[in-house]
Amino acid sequence: MAKLTVRDFDFKDKRVIMRADFNVPLKEGKVEDDSRIISALETIKYLLDKGVKKLILMSHLGRPKGKVVEELRMGPVAGRLSELLGEEVEKLDDCRGEKVKEAIENTDKRVILLENLRFYPQEEAGDENFAQELASLADIYVNDAFGTAHRPHASTTIIAKFLPSCIGFLMEKEINYLSKVSQASQKPFIAILGGAKVSDKIGVVENLLEKVDKILIGGAMAYTFLKSQGIEVGASRVEEDKLELAKDILEKAKEKKVEILLPLDHLCVEDIEKPQTKKFSQSVDIPQGYKGVDIGPETIEKYKQIISQAKTVLWNGPLGIFENPEYSQGTREIAEFLTQIEALVVVGGGDSASAAKKFGVADKLSWVSTGGGASLEFLEGKELPGISAIPDKTS
Ligand code: ADP
Ligand code: MG
Numbered sequence: 001m002a003k004l005t006v007r008d009f010d011f012k013d014k015r016v017i018m019r020a021d022f023n024v025p026l027k028e029g030k031v032e033d034d035s036r037i038i039s040a041l042e043t044i045k046y047l048l049d050k051g052v053k054k055l056i057l058m059s060h061l062g063r064p065k066g067k068v069v070e071e072l073r074m075g076p077v078a079g080r081l082s083e084l085l086g087e088e089v090e091k092l093d094d095c096r097g098e099k100v101k102e103a104i105e106n107t108d109k110r111v112i113l114l115e116n117l118r119f120y121p122q123e124e125a126g127d128e129n130f131a132q133e134l135a136s137l138a139d140i141y142v143n144d145a146f147g148t149a150h151r152p153h154a155s156t157t158i159i160a161k162f163l164p165s166c167i168g169f170l171m172e173k174e175i176n177y178l179s180k181v182s183q184a185s186q187k188p189f190i191a192i193l194g195g196a197k198v199s200d201k202i203g204v205v206e207n208l209l210e211k212v213d214k215i216l217i218g219g220a221m222a223y224t225f226l227k228s229q230g231i232e233v234g235a236s237r238v239e240e241d242k243l244e245l246a247k248d249i250l251e252k253a254k255e256k257k258v259e260i261l262l263p264l265d266h267l268c269v270e271d272i273e274k275p276q277t278k279k280f281s282q283s284v285d286i287p288q289g290y291k292g293v294d295i296g297p298e299t300i301e302k303y304k305q306i307i308s309q310a311k312t313v314l315w316n317g318p319l320g321i322f323e324n325p326e327y328s329q330g331t332r333e334i335a336e337f338l339t340q341i342e343a344l345v346v347v348g349g350g351d352s353a354s355a356a357k358k359f360g361v362a363d364k365l366s367w368v369s370t371g372g373g374a375s376l377e378f379l380e381g382k383e384l385p386g387i388s389a390i391p392d393k394t395s
Contacts, residue, residue, distance in 0.1 A: 001392040003175070004166040006043060008393065009140055011050040015104075017138035018043065018168065019155045021147035021370065022059035022077045029071075031080045035357075036147070039370050041084060043144045043168030044111070054104060056137055057081075058095060058114040058155055059145065066121030078113045089113050096120070096133045104137060123154050128161075130154045135162035144168025147371040149386030150378075160389035167390050170370065175387065177367035178378045181346040184211050186311035192303070192334065194219025195317025195351065198242045203380035204316060205249055214259045216303045218295045218319030218330060222263050225250065226284070234268065234286035261306070265296030267320065267327060275326035294320025295330035304337050313338060316349040316379065322358070332359045339364035348375035 020040040025032040040057075047055050062072040078091035090107045094100050095114035104112055117123040122130035131154040135141065141163040143149070148156045149171070159165075167175075191212045193201055198221040208215065217225055223236035228246035253260045268290035270277035280296050281287065295303070307313065315338065322331035335356055338345050345365045347356050350372025356362040369375035377384060 003172075003387065003390045004393055005172050006046060006142060006166055006168055009164070009166055011047055011052045011140065013051065013053045014140055015054045015056065015138040016047055016052045016140050016142055017056040017058065017134060017159075017163070018047070018142040019145045019148075019159075020044075020057055020059050021145040022057075022074070022081075023061055023147065024077060024080075026061075026071070026076055029076055031076050034080050034084070036370060037077065037081055037084060039170050040144055040168070043142065043170060044085065046169065047142070048110060052110070054112060054138070055110060056104065056112045056114060057089075058117055058134065060118040060123065060148070060155075061116045062118075064116060064118050066118065066124070068119045069116075072116055072119075074113055074116055081111075081113065085111065087111065091115075096130070101137065117153075117155050124151070125154070126152050126158050127154050128158060131158035132162050135159050138163065141165040142168050143386055143390060144170045145386065146171050146174040146369070146374055148374065149174075149371065149384040150374040150382075152385040156386040157389045165390050167387070171387070173367065174369060174371060174375075174378075177346050178348070178369065178375060181312060181314050181344060181367075182207075182211070182379060182381070184312040186344060188213040188310050189312040189314075190307060190310040191215045192307070192313065192315040192319070193217055193317050194221065194319040194331075195349065196220050196237075198224045198239055198246055200376070201317065202245065202249075203382075204376060206252075207379065207381040208314070209249075209253055209256050209258050212258055212314075214261065214306060215253070216261050216306060218263060218299070218303075218334075219317050220292075221317070222295075223286075223292055225260075225262050229262075232285040232288075233292065234288055234290040236268070236286055236290075236292040261302070263292075263295045263299040264302060265298045266292040267294040267296055267329070268292050269327075272321070272324075275324070278326065293324075293327040300330055300333050303334060307334070307337060308341060310341060310343045313341070313343050313345045314379070315345065315347045316352055316376070318351055318355050322351075322355045328359075331355050335359045335361045348379055 090109040319330040321327040
């Protein structure tokens with residue numbers, strides 16, 4: 001069911017409170033990567049164009065754990081946002097209380113940024129009174145923070161009880177693309193799954209088995225799957241307590257006629273810190289004492305061949321230790337190949353999104369989710385509290 005969006009409200013002369021995901025990396029008091037701020041601009045500009053009286057923005061930043069942490073104040077975010085908007089943003093030193101109310105009344109600025117919400121433990125606890133206090137600052141609530149939509153926090157979920165509420169454009173796009181890829185109306189639907197652990201991706205795999213045609217596996221989790229089939233994985237990272245689970249998944253896939261492909265060859269090293277020890281395995285087995293760090297050339301070719309036939313692709317999880325350029329070839333080649341096919345290609349997962357950006361493909365794919373954990377929970381088929389809290393459109 002479609003949610004109410006900013007298109008469904010009249011914002012003229014209204015006070016609007018909007019939850020954004022401004023949880024950006026900081027370096028020496030500056031915003032190191034402003035992509036999350038940029039992602040919120042479309043909704044912010046729309047609301048300003050529609051003549052809001054005040055636009056009150058709020059977010060968390062880092063993990064201050066319920067107390068004031070000087071390095072995690074929102075100042076740098078306000079600075080960068082002012083630059084991007086071309087108008088001064090009023091940054092407040094708190095997010096609740098009389099002083100905040102007065103400052104909002106008295107400022108001549110249209111855009112106000114509240115202080116880090118997680119300076120109060122009530123935010124993450126989903127406290128009703130705290131949510132109500134935030135709500136009392138405005139007439140309408142907009143949630144555009146997909147990155148925290150999986151958390152039932154005061155500013156992401158509970159506040160919607162107290163105000164007319166809707167989602168912003170970023171949230172709408174996330175829901176549309178992630179739903180579209182999950183439904184996969186265009187077949188074949190191929191999922192590429194990698195990353196660190198089988199245990200992180202179990203929910204996604206199980207949900208996908210119901211709809212996907214093929215799953216291509218890479219990353220560290222491939223070795224748990226390979227070992228569960230009796231293949232030699234040397235000193236690779238394996239989750240010993242997940243071997244049975246891996247075996248079960250492979251069997252379940254067979255029953256459902258979903259083909260799961262495991263790597264045919266690997267790039268491996270004796271020591272991750274010593275790239276000079278790297279060599280290709282030449283076969284599916286990894287030599288004793290070696291660790292797999294990337295998929296090998298035969299696997300890359302095989303996976304490309306399968307991907308070339310896809311009409312829908314979901315990619316979650318890097319295929320190797322892509323952070324190190326010595327071990328990034330598999331992830332980079334597959335990422336680049338995804339830009340060359342005629343298909344809906346959606347990327348979920350925080351590290352996968354970083355990889356897509358790093359290899360310069362993010363803008364050429366259908367959608368790269370801005371929510372790491374939130375995108376995974378969505379792909380597991382879970383309801384996200386931040387989305388459920390917003391009313392459905394009535395017609
Ligand atoms: P996402 O955030 O996209 O869901 P994950 O968090 O599951 O992805 O996994 C990303 C991490 O997995 C990366 O830091 C990467 O270095 C690591 N990784 C991928 N392949 C391997 C491997 N062969 N050995 C060890 N770590 C790996
Ligand atoms: Mg990750």
